[in-house]
Each structure stands twice: as structure tokens, then as C-alpha cells.
Amino acid sequence: MEILSLIKFVLIQVFGLVISFIAAGLFIFWIIRKFHSWKIAAVFSVILVGISLFLFMPYAFPERLQYPFFLKTFGPADGPGLPFKNVAMFFAKSGGMERVASIARDPNDVPPPITRTSPEQVKIELETKEVIAEMAPGISFNYWTFNGTVPGPFLRVREGDTVELTLKNHPSSIHHHNIDLHAVTGPGGGAVLTNIAPEESKTMTFKALNPGLYVYHCAHPNVATHDAHGMYGLILVEPKEGLPKVDREFYVMQGEFYSTGGLGKKGLQIFDAKKMLDGHPEYVVFNGKTKGLVGNMKANVGESVRIFIGNGGVNFISSFHVIGEIFDTVYPEASIGGALFKNVQTTLVPAGGAAITDFRLEVPGKYILVDHALSRLDRGAWGVLEVAGDKNKEVFDGTEDMPTAAGH
Numbered sequence: 001m002e003i004l005s006l007i008k009f010v011l012i013q014v015f016g017l018v019i020s021f022i023a024a025g026l027f028i029f030w031i032i033r034k035f036h037s038w039k040i041a042a043v044f045s046v047i048l049v050g051i052s053l054f055l056f057m058p059y060a061f062p063e064r065l066q067y068p069f070f071l072k073t074f075g076p077a078d079g080p081g082l083p084f085k086n087v088a089m090f091f092a093k094s095g096g097m098e099r100v101a102s103i104a105r106d107p108n109d110v111p112p113p114i115t116r117t118s119p120e121q122v123k124i125e126l127e128t129k130e131v132i133a134e135m136a137p138g139i140s141f142n143y144w145t146f147n148g149t150v151p152g153p154f155l156r157v158r159e160g161d162t163v164e165l166t167l168k169n170h171p172s173s174i175h176h177h178n179i180d181l182h183a184v185t186g187p188g189g190g191a192v193l194t195n196i197a198p199e200e201s202k203t204m205t206f207k208a209l210n211p212g213l214y215v216y217h218c219a220h221p222n223v224a225t226h227d228a229h230g231m232y233g234l235i236l237v238e239p240k241e242g243l244p245k246v247d248r249e250f251y252v253m254q255g256e257f258y259s260t261g262g263l264g265k266k267g268l269q270i271f272d273a274k275k276m277l278d279g280h281p282e283y284v285v286f287n288g289k290t291k292g293l294v295g296n297m298k299a300n301v302g303e304s305v306r307i308f309i310g311n312g313g314v315n316f317i318s319s320f321h322v323i324g325e326i327f328d329t330v331y332p333e334a335s336i337g338g339a340l341f342k343n344v345q346t347t348l349v350p351a352g353g354a355a356i357t358d359f360r361l362e363v364p365g366k367y368i369l370v371d372h373a374l375s376r377l378d379r380g381a382w383g384v385l386e387v388a389g390d391k392n393k394e395v396f397d398g399t400e401d402m403p404t405a406a407g408h
Contacts, residue, residue: 139265155233215353254349256315329341
């Protein structure tokens with residue numbers, strides 16, 4: 001398992017430090033011995049090594065007693081390295097940590113459109129929870145979540161609503177968490193009001209001033225580390241007049257996951273902060289895992305479809321595309337009230353941003369959702385929209401090219 005690799009790495013680093021100081025002591029002893037007796041050389045060697053340790057330890061270990069070692073960053077808060085006390089707590093708690101059957105949020109789990117015509121006070125409760133689930137068969141991750149899935153719940157309110165949001169941190173969590181909603185006007189998007197330790201809860205209120213589709217995420221330092229564990233979701237602030245009616249709505253979010261083990265390495269994978277800083281994810285997926293959008297997105301010929309697509313990041317822009325379809329309407333960067341794009345093949349979804357895509361289905365079959373930076377398909381960034389219904393030969397006709405035994 002990858003935990004064993006982490007323990008091995010830690011032992012090697014500690015062993016390396018011990019050997020380094022012993023070597024330094026022997027070198028000092030060898031130099032002094034040329035001019036003095038071995039007793040004097042030994043005493044001076046011990047004193048000089050002791051002074052070095054005294055000077056080195058306070059600076060090195062508080063900052064570097066973490067995984068990975070010696071990772072220096074320049075953000076406004078602590079860097080993405082995981083403190084050893086947190087790693088040790090994870091080892092201690094991992095056996096009792098909840099194993100989730102599927103981390104992927106169901107893309108159909110979208111609250112219905114709001115039909116009321118006046119603002120209200122809306123109460124929302126979310127729970128931050130750290131769980132273990134499969135990224136792919138035999139490959140597990142320690143996910144940090146809102147309500148136990150990636151992404152968290154799709155939140156839906158109306159322009160002008162006052163939202164009372166309560167955030168709870170599950171007792172089994174190891175880390176502090178909070179929530180930053182991009183729909184909030186105020187410092188930290190609410191993060192400064194919702195910092196919570198395990199077993200704590202806090203409540204904040206905000207007014208939904210601006211219609212649009214917004215990302216929410218954990219913003220507790222290190223923010224990128226929390227988001228790269230899966231702590232993000234979408235909140236829709238519907239305009240007062242509502243959105244145009246469609247037959248089906250789907251909820252999709254792209255995210256990146258950084259593991260010490262390479263792509264496909266079996267076992268429980270440990271987060272790799274260095275890969276995150278370098279922007280080298282092992283997995284890029286929709287809804288938290290490989291095949292998170294396979295077998296659960298279905299529609300019919302003649303129906304209109306809306307996909308709320310978000311990007312949890314933390315590094316890449318998503319080039320969202322549905323193979324074999326053209327978006328009739330795109331709300332660029334999920335802006336509601338601005339200019340709409342028509343007949344769009346691929347739309348950009350920034351890290352920490354979103355988009356809304358509407359299209360009508362004319363032909364049955366399987367439509368592949370991708371990030372059109374196509375190498376990311378091999379890292380997991382794809383899904384399937386299955387469309388049933390009668391053939392439409394006026395629009396699409398011919399003989400399908402069946403794959404050969406070699407797969408071509």
C-alpha cells in the first residue's frame with residue numbers, strides 16, 4: 001500500500017538527517033585530531049554538532065516536519081505539506097474512517113427549478129467529512145468532502161434570497177475546514193465566519209445578490225490542498241425570472257487529484273503536495289472518480305438538456321466538450337444576465353469557475369463528455385450521456401464503423 005511507501009520515505013529522511021550529523025561530527029573530529037588529542041577532538045566535535053543541532057532544529061523541524069520534507073512555498077498561509085501530526089492521526093484513524101461505496105455525486109441530483117416569485121430565507125446545512133473511497137478499482141484516496149461526495153450537494157437559491165448556512169465538521173475529521181461560496185459578497189466568501197475544528201459547527205447568513213452559477217469550496221489554509229482532496233461544489237443563484245425551462249438538468253464538476261503513486265498504482269494513495277505545486281495530477285476526473293459519469297446520465301431524443309459544469313481545479317482550465325453535440329446556448333463562465341453564446345463546440349471552464357450549457361437531442365446514441373485537452377481522457381476526464389429514442393436519418397445516417405478484434 002502507498003502508506004507503507006510514505007512510512008519508508010519518512011524513515012529514509014530521518015535516517016538521512018542522522019547520518020548527515022554523524023558524518024559532520026566525524027569530519028570535525030578528524031580535523032581537530034590533527035592538532036590535538038582525541039579527547040579534545042571528541043569534546044569539540046560533540047559541542048560543535050550540538051550547537052549545529054540547537055541552531056538547526058528550531059528552524060528546520062517546525063517547518064519541515066511534514067510530508068514532503070523541505071517544501072518551501074510563498075503563499076499567505078502555511079504551505080501544502082501535510083504536518084506529521086496530521087499524517088500520524090490519519091494512520092491512527094484510517095482504520096475507523098468511513099469507507100464510501102462511491103464518492104461520485106449523482107449528476108441527476110439537482111434540485112428542481114424555483115417557482116416562487118418572491119425572496120425567502122433559505123436554510124442550508126452542510127457537513128465537512130473526510131472519507132476513504134475508490135478512485136478506480138483497487139485505487140483508493142482519502143477524500144475531504146462536503147456531505148460525503150465529490151462534488152458536494154448542488155445548492156439552489158433565488159436572487160434576493162437570504163441564506164442561513166450552517167457548516168458542521170464531522171467528529172472523525174482530522175483537519176479544520178470552512179466554506180467559501182463565490183456567490184457571497186463579503187470577506188472570504190464566508191470562509192472567515194465558518195472556520196471549524198472537528199465536532200464544531202458555525203452558522204452564517206448572506207444575501208444572494210447576483211444571479212449566476214458559482215463554485216463553493218473549502219478555503220482553510222492550505223486552500224489548494226483542501227480543494228485537491230475534493231472539497232468543492234456549485235451553488236446556483238437563479239435570476240428572479242428563472243432560467244428557460246429544459247427537460248433535464250445534470251450536475252458535473254471536474255477536478256484534479258495528486259498522488260505519490262503513479263497513474264494506476266494500486267492501494268491507498270497519499271496526497272503529493274509537490275506534484276500539486278508543479279501542476280502534474282495523476283488523475284483528472286468528473287465527479288470525483290474515474291467513470292464517475294458512466295451509466296448515470298440518460299435522456300431521450302427530442303429532449304432539451306442543461307449541464308451545469310464546474311471546475312474545482314486546482315490548476316487546469318477545462319475545455320468542456322460533448323462529442324457529437326453542439327451547445328445551442330452557453331452561459332459563458334456561468335454568467336446570467338450577460339451575453340449568451342450560440343452554437344458552441346467547446347467552452348472554457350476556469351479553475352474555480354463554471355459554465356451552463358443547453359442543447360437539444362436529435363439523435364440517439366452515446367455521447368462522450370470530455371475535457372478536450374484530450375490526454376486527460378487517459379487520466380479519467382470523460383463521461384457518457386446515453387440518449388434513447390428513434391433514429392433520425394435526416395440528421396444522421398450511415399453504417400457504423402464497427403471496431404475490429406484489435407480494437408481499431
